[in-house]
Amino acid sequence: MPRTSDRRIEHLLRRAGFGARPDELELYGEMSVAQAVDTLLNYESIADDVDTFIAKPGYVNTTIRGQFLPQSNIVDARQRWLFRMVHSDRPLQEKMTLFWHNHFATGYAKIAGTFGAAEGARYLAAKSSEDPGKVRGQLEMLRDNALGNFRDILLNIAKDTATLVWLDGRTNTKAKPQENFAREIMELFTMGVGHYTEADVYAGARVFSGWNLARPGTAAAQHYEFIYNAAQHDTAAKAFSFPIYADGNKTIPGRTAADGMQDGVDLINALAASPTTARYLAAKLYRFFVSEFGAVNASFVERVASVYLQSRYDMKAVMREVLLSPEFWDQSTYFARYSWPVEFVVRALKDIGWVGFSVNDALTPLSNMGQILYEPPDVAGWDAGESWFSTGAMLARMNFASTLAGNQRFNLAKAVKAANASRTPEGLLSHFVGALVTAPLDADVTSEWSAYLRATGAWTGSDAQVQAKASGLVHLIAGSPEYQLV
Amino acid sequence: MKVTRRQFVKGGVAAFTVTFAAPEFLSDLARAQGSHVRNLVVLYMSGGNDALSMVIPYNDPFYTTRRPSIAVPAGQVLQIGTDSSRVALGLHPRLTGLKQIFDQGRLALIQRTGYENQSRSHFLGTDIWSTADPNNTQALGWVGRYLDSLPSPVDPLIGWNTTGSLPHVLQARTAVPAIASAAGYAFASPNAGAEASAERATALRIASHVPVDRPELAFVYGSSRAAMATLDRVASVGTYRPSPAYPNTGFAQALQAVAGAMSKAIGTRVFYVTTGGFDTHSAQNVNAVGGAYYNLMATLNDGLIAFYNDLKNQGLLEDTLVLTFSEFGRRITENGSQGTDHGSASVMMALGGRVNGGLYGTAPVLTPDPGNPTLENSAGDIRFETDFRSVYAQVLDGWLGTDSIKLLGGNFRKNGLGFI
Numbered sequence: 079m080p081r082t083s084d085r086r087i088e089h090l091l092r093r094a095g096f097g098a099r100p101d102e103l104e105l106y107g108e109m110s111v112a113q114a115v116d117t118l119l120n121y122e123s124i125a126d127d128v129d130t131f132i133a134k135p136g137y138v139n140t141t142i143r144g145q146f147l148p149q150s151n152i153v154d155a156r157q158r159w160l161f162r163m164v165h166s167d168r169p170l171q172e173k174m175t176l177f178w179h180n181h182f183a184t185g186y187a188k189i190a191g192t193f194g195a196a197e198g199a200r201y202l203a204a205k206s207s208e209d210p211g212k213v214r215g216q217l218e219m220l221r222d223n224a225l226g227n228f229r230d231i232l233l234n235i236a237k238d239t240a241t242l243v244w245l246d247g248r249t250n251t252k253a254k255p256q257e258n259f260a261r262e263i264m265e266l267f268t269m270g271v272g273h274y275t276e277a278d279v280y281a282g283a284r285v286f287s288g289w290n291l292a293r294p295g296t297a298a299a300q301h302y303e304f305i306y307n308a309a310q311h312d313t314a315a316k317a318f319s320f321p322i323y324a325d326g327n328k329t330i331p332g333r334t335a336a337d338g339m340q341d342g343v344d345l346i347n348a349l350a351a352s353p354t355t356a357r358y359l360a361a362k363l364y365r366f367f368v369s370e371f372g373a374v375n376a377s378f379v380e381r382v383a384s385v386y387l388q389s390r391y392d393m394k395a396v397m398r399e400v401l402l403s404p405e406f407w408d409q410s411t412y413f414a415r416y417s418w419p420v421e422f423v424v425r426a427l428k429d430i431g432w433v434g435f436s437v438n439d440a441l442t443p444l445s446n447m448g449q450i451l452y453e454p455p456d457v458a459g460w461d462a463g464e465s466w467f468s469t470g471a472m473l474a475r476m477n478f479a480s481t482l483a484g485n486q487r488f489n490l491a492k493a494v495k496a497a498n499a500s501r502t503p504e505g506l507l508s509h510f511v512g513a514l515v516t517a518p519l520d521a522d523v524t525s526e527w528s529a530y531l532r533a534t535g536a537w538t539g540s541d542a543q544v545q546a547k548a549s550g551l552v553h554l555i556a557g558s559p560e561y562q563l564v
Numbered sequence: 565m566k567v568t569r570r571q572f573v574k575g576g577v578a579a580f581t582v583t584f585a586a587p588e589f590l591s592d593l594a595r596a597q598g599s600h601v602r603n604l605v606v607l608y609m610s611g612g613n614d615a616l617s618m619v620i621p622y623n624d625p626f627y628t629t630r631r632p633s634i635a636v637p638a639g640q641v642l643q644i645g646t647d648s649s650r651v652a653l654g655l656h657p658r659l660t661g662l663k664q665i666f667d668q669g670r671l672a673l674i675q676r677t678g679y680e681n682q683s684r685s686h687f688l689g690t691d692i693w694s695t696a697d698p699n700n701t702q703a704l705g706w707v708g709r710y711l712d713s714l715p716s717p718v719d720p721l722i723g724w725n726t727t728g729s730l731p732h733v734l735q736a737r738t739a740v741p742a743i744a745s746a747a748g749y750a751f752a753s754p755n756a757g758a759e760a761s762a763e764r765a766t767a768l769r770i771a772s773h774v775p776v777d778r779p780e781l782a783f784v785y786g787s788s789r790a791a792m793a794t795l796d797r798v799a800s801v802g803t804y805r806p807s808p809a810y811p812n813t814g815f816a817q818a819l820q821a822v823a824g825a826m827s828k829a830i831g832t833r834v835f836y837v838t839t840g841g842f843d844t845h846s847a848q849n850v851n852a853v854g855g856a857y858y859n860l861m862a863t864l865n866d867g868l869i870a871f872y873n874d875l876k877n878q879g880l881l882e883d884t885l886v887l888t889f890s891e892f893g894r895r896i897t898e899n900g901s902q903g904t905d906h907g908s909a910s911v912m913m914a915l916g917g918r919v920n921g922g923l924y925g926t927a928p929v930l931t932p933d934p935g936n937p938t939l940e941n942s943a944g945d946i947r948f949e950t951d952f953r954s955v956y957a958q959v960l961d962g963w964l965g966t967d968s969i970k971l972l973g974g975n976f977r978k979n980g981l982g983f984i
Contacts, residue, residue, distance in 0.1 A: 191843070258685070371780050416780070446744060456687055464783050468730060469720065469794065470742035470749065472787035476767070477752040484754030517781060526770050533762040549754035550763045558770065559784035 082111055088515055089412050092564045093367050094118050094401060095169025097425030102169070115401045119225065119394055121168035128166040129158065129205075138164050138427060141438035148203055149215075150196040152186050153441065155203035156451045159217070160437040163424040174224035174397070175217065176420065177366055180462075182235050182267060183454035184216055184244045192243050193302065200301070201240040202452050211299040216240040217452070228359070228391035229350035232267065236346060237304035239291060245457065248291040248302075252312040255283035262457050268349040270358040274319065281316040285330060285341045288312075311338035322348040350391050356383035363396070368406050369414040370463050378405045413517035413563040416463050419447035421564055422475060426556050429514045431486040431493075439481065446474035467562070479556035487549040491541060500544045503531035510551050516560035527554060602963055605822055605835045605886040606707060606733055607913075609864070611843030612686065613890035614904050615911035616946075617850045617857055618659070619644075619673055619927075623652045626930035630897040634850045634857075634904070647675065649926035657851065658861040661869025662915075666922075670872075670881075671915045672983035674955055675925035676938070678909030678948030682892060685906075686843070689891030694732035696953050696972055706956055707834055708736025709971050710964060720790040721797055723834040724825055726818035731836055740834075741794060746802035746821050751795055768792050797830040804828060806874050815839040816867035823874045826883065839863055842890060846901035868915065881917030885963050885984060887955070888913040893946055896930055896939070908940065909948040912955050914983045918963075924983060925949050954978035 087106045091098040095118070098106070106114045117124075131137050132146065140146060140157045148158040163172050190198030199215075206214040214222075216238050223231050235241050241259070242248045250256035260282025264274040288311035291302045315332040322330055322344055330341050349355055360382035361374045368378065382399050389395035405411060417425070423440050444450060448471045454460055483490070494500045499509035507528055511519070531537075531547050555561060621627055622638040641654025642663045653673075655663050665671040679698060683689040691701035704712070711723055711734075723740035725731060734740045743749050751767065753760035771789040775781045804824030810816040818837045825832045841860055849855020868886070875881040893910030909928075928938040928946045940947040953976040957968035961977065962984045969975050 188843075191841075192845075414780075416784070446748065448742075458687075464780075465730070467784050467787040468740075468742045469787050469791040470744065472784070473749060473751070473791040473795075476788070476791070477748075477750075480752035480754050487754060520773065520775060522773060523770055526766050530762055530766040533766070534758050546755050546759045550759055553754050554763060554766060554770070557767070559775075559781055559788055562784050563781065 081107060082109060082114060083107075085412075086111060086407075087114065089407075090114060090118075090401070091169060092421075092425065093173075093406070093415075095173055096163045096421055097428040097564075099164075099428045102428075111407075112402070115398065118170040118401070119398055121171050121225075124167050126168065126171075128162050128168075131165060132158065132161055136433065137161070138432035139434070139436035139438075141436045148199070149205065149208045150199050152190070152195070152199040152203065152452055153438070155199050155217075156441055157437045158203070159451055160420070160424065160440060163420065164427050164432060164437070170397070171221060171224045174393070175221040176418075177363075178220040178224065178231065179217060179451070180454065180459035181362070182216070182220070182231075182241070183457050183459035184238075184240050184452075185454055185456070186452040189240050189243050197302075201238075201243070209301075211301045213239075213301050213303075225394040225397060228386070228393055229347060231393075232263070232346050232350055233343065235267070236263070236286070236289065236342060239302050239304065242289070242291050242304065243302075247286060247289050250283060250287050250289060251307075251310040252284070252287045253310075255280070255287050255312065257283040259283075259286055259289075263346075263349065266458055268355040268358065269320075269352055270354065273354045278318050278320070281318055281330075282345060284312040284314070284316050285345050288335075288338065289342055306339040308335040308338060311335050311341075313338055316341065318345075318348075320348070320352065320354075324351075351387070353383065353387060356386040359383075359386060359396075363400050364405070365462070366415075367400050368403070369411040370416060371411075371414040375405050378403055413560075415564050416466055417562055417564040418460070418462060419444050419449035419466065419471075419475075420451065422447070422562060423478060425564065426479065426482055430482050430552055430556065431489045433489060435482060435485045439485075440478065443474055443478040443481065447471045447478070472562075475562060476553075476557035479561075480553045483549040483552040483556065486552070487545045490548040490552060491545040494544055494548050500539050503528060503537055503547075506531060506544070506547060506551065510548070510555055514552065514555045514561060516555065516558060517563040519560055523558070523560070527551060530554065600883050601833065602965070603826055603833055603835065603884045604707070604959065604964065605819075605837060605884065607886055607888040608690075608731065608733070608836070608838040609842050609888055609890040610690075610838055610840040611890070612689070612892045612894055612906055613842045613910055614844060614848070614850075614857065614894040615890075615909075616893070616896065616928075617848070618656050618861065619675065619911050620654045620656065621651050621927045621930065622654050624927075624930045626896075626932060630930060630932065632898070633902045634848050634898050636851045640851065644673075645923070647923040647926050651927040651929075653923065653927060656857075656861045658858055659865045661865045661872070662913075664869065665872055665915060669921040670917060670919050671913065671921045672919050673923050674912045674914065674950060674981070674983065675923065675927055676909045676946060676949035677912045677925070677952045677955060678893070678946075679951055679953070680948070682908035682945075682948065684892060684908070686891055691732055693889050693891055693952060694735075696956055704737070705731070705733040705735040706971065707733050707836075708738070708740070710960065710966060711736045711738040711740070711834065713966060713971060714738075719831050721794045721830060721832050723836070724822070724832045725836045726821060727836065727838055731838070734834070734836055740836075741790070741798075743798055743821070745817075746798050746804075746824065749795065749798040749802070751792070797828075798825075800828045800830065801825050806870075808870070808873075810870045810874075811863075811866045813839075813863050813867060815863050816870055819867050819871040820874075823871055823878075823880070826875070826880050827878055839867070844894070844903050845899070845905060846903040848898075848903045872915065875917070883917070885914060885916040885919065885959065887959055889952065895944055896928075896946065897932075897944065907945040909946040912952065914955075914959075916984070918984060920983050922983075924981060950978065950981065951976055954981055958982070958984060 148154040166172050202215045204213045204215040206212040245259040246256045247259045261279045265271050288307040290307045292305040293302045316330045318328045360379040364374050385399040386396050499505040620641050622641045628635045640657045643654045646652045692698045694705050695703040696706040697703045718738045725742045753763050771792045801824040810820040822835045848857045850857040894904035894907040932943045934942050936943050957976040958981050960968035
């Protein structure tokens with residue numbers, strides 16, 4: 079079997095996942111790069127059973143108040159998603175789901191403010207198998223389509239209950255067209271700002287008039303769901319500044335109210351098929367998976383955009399191109415991204431340990447770092463990159479490193495002893511610098527860590543000393559600027 | 565849409581690397597000499613405040629007819645007199661603390677503030693109010709631009725944002741820390757005693773390291789360094805114990821931290837606080853105890869009066885100006901679900917020890933006549949009378965002592981707006 083170096087596998091899993099647990103490092107290390115990428119992409123062949131391990135021994139804990147109800151309690155939904163990020167054997171599925179959650183950024187507070195807290199969680203996070211009315215929340219839809227067809231995702235989003243609340247589509251009527259969704263689908267979901275006109279926004283609002291919500295009754299199984307309300311659809315023709323049809327025609331024809339839902343489908347098809355959308359998505363994928371440093375690589379964008387169009391928007395083909403691209407494997411892109419708070423937290427759990435830690439205790443720190451899952455700041459998603467690193471947010475990262483290192487002090491000391499690395503400060507240092515991989519370290523940083531290990535007295539290797547120094551050092555490494563890059 | 569903190573944080577790298585004098589001593593000295601500092605607290609009421617339920621033209625017959633289920637009865641408002649157009653006005657019944665401040669002449673209500681073609685979008689609207697630039701909503705924030713105009717080196721604690729992430733108002737080349745809780749703004753350690761001190765000393769030494777030819781990593785180092793440099797001053801605020809205590813709302817606790825920072829004289833001059841939930845599309849329940857809008861007013865009132873009294877007791881009231889804004893006002897006519905939809909002009913408030921309190925501008929006349937000059941959008945919404953940038957100009961010129969024309973990119977000064 080061809081083996082791949084830890085360095086390459088770690089890079090792959092930092093990007094296509096949330097870092098590498100020891101078992102993941104071993105599993106993927108036995109593969110060639112091509113096999114590893116294949117395994118990540120073809121995750122359907124790996125059981126989707128991660129949720130069944132919640133609350134089982136050996137896994138990261140969740141904190142349960144009464145019952146664990148991720149389908150109706152947003153705090154539990156956040157815990158479940160973090161649990162999946164740590165333990166799923168389908169890391170790319172979780173990573174793409176995060177990408178889509180940011181791309182189609184929808185915030186819980188507005189849904190909950192509109193329909194109540196339980197319904198807010200339901201429309202975002204319920205699995206159909208656990209909901210009395212078989213509601214599939216937005217996040218589950220994205221997860222099911224994580225490497226699916228972009229056009230299908232777009233159509234699902236347009237009919238998604240949470241989206242229809244979040245972007246006010248539920249109030250889009252022919253008398254009062256609501257522009258919010260029409261604007262964002264062009265500005266943020268597909269072509270990007272500068273590639274449509276204000277007149278396109280007005281026309282788009284009319285296209286989606288009547289794409290509303292209805293709730294048949296009040297029983298628990300009942301729920302708000304998409305309805306095409308023909309009586310509220312504007313039936314006149316809608317002209318755009320860009321081609322809607324393959325023949326170059328830019329006008330959606332007038333249709334009867336009964337047939338009017340096709341307007342929206344036509345517009346979505348056009349947006350999915352647009353070369354502008356292809357490049358917009360390719361550039362966004364470059365920033366998320368390849369590099370945030372320097373300019374977006376133009377040749378990468380052209381190639382990935384071309385695969386997107388040729389495959390007719392198949393995200394699995396697109397992601398294969400991304401993960402096998404020379405840019406992805408260029409050494410200069412290793413550690414060339416600022417980790418998102420959830421990437422940092424989950425990777426720290428995988429690197430430092432999780433037994434005895436509850437993901438619930440990561441939620442407030444994550445909020446202090448600037449990221450609350452299911453609560454992006456607005457429809458544009460999170461401001462990534464340097465914006466994650468306000469002073470308060472950096473301090474929150476350092477303090478989470480402290481919390482986790484303190485929580486894991488016994489496990490850390492045990493691991494050091496088992497690795498026979500507790501006899502000297504150098505042994506301890508090389509053990510943890512190996513376990514918590516960072517961007518390249520300057521010598522004066524490692525020498526400070528080394529000095530720290532010697533700072534408070536002679537080295538005895540006693541249990542108490544190893545616990546203190548192991549947790550202290552892990553705190554310093556995981557809280558270092560170098561560890562924040564992925 | 566805002567996509568671009570990236571543009572300005574580039575400059576932040578440089579701002580982080582400078583050293584700064586200890587402003588604590590400077591301001592202590594200044595205070596000992598009897599001079600006052602000028603603090604600005606920007607208060608964002610997020611969601612679009614229904615100003616008609618806050619400052620109520622209770623004798624306007626159309627106030628009741630257009631709001632049959634949510635109007636506050638004339639007998640229950642807290643009367644504050646009539647404005648220059650002789651419209652009788654009253655505060656929301658729950659604003660008893662603000663009424664006291666108004667009666668003491670320290671609360672200015674600036675009516676019908678907004679701008680031409682006001683956006684009814686939360687995002688765009690907030691961006692416009694934040695940048696003071698309807699034509700370039702990706703610009704830096706108007707307060708951020710003020711911070712950038714200060715002589716360098718700028719203290720990393722010159723601003724304090726009490727929310728988790730940086731609001732657009734404070735976007736600047738100068739980095740403004742997000743400190744949601746002073747108590748949480750401390751260097752934690754898995755160990756105690758000498759071990760913890762050794763960790764902290766190591767972290768401090770490492771933070772002063774400057775990576776060569778790795779600007780992105782250097783940026784993270786800059787955040788780390790600024791955090792370490794401000795820890796102790798912020799921590800001193802965490803020990804602030806005001807009496808009487810503030811209410812236990814996020815808003816009031818944020819104001820307590822602001823008062824603490826002023827009291828401990830840590831050098832911060834600009835603060836940002838927010839109170840949310842004003843997007844009252846349905847079941848607005850303006851006048852029912854426990855109702856949605858009633859609760860919003862309770863949170864606002866109880867936090868502000870606690871803050872006001874605290875500052876007054878400490879002799880800091882004259883150092884402080886609170887300025888409120890919201891992205892838009894709301895429709896005049898209530899909707900089908902006992903709420904109000906997105907509208908346009910609203911009321912801004914200015915509060916502080918040197919505020920010339922009272923009613924500024926004129927109230928809208930609510931007659932649903934398309935020709936009604938105080939309304940717009942077929943008499944559906946309130947038309948602005950005072951451009952919000954004129955209010956900002958007054959704050960910049962009259963309080964912060966800078967040049968509003970330069971910072972706002974135009975002359976928005978307006979006569980009759982001398983609230984500060």
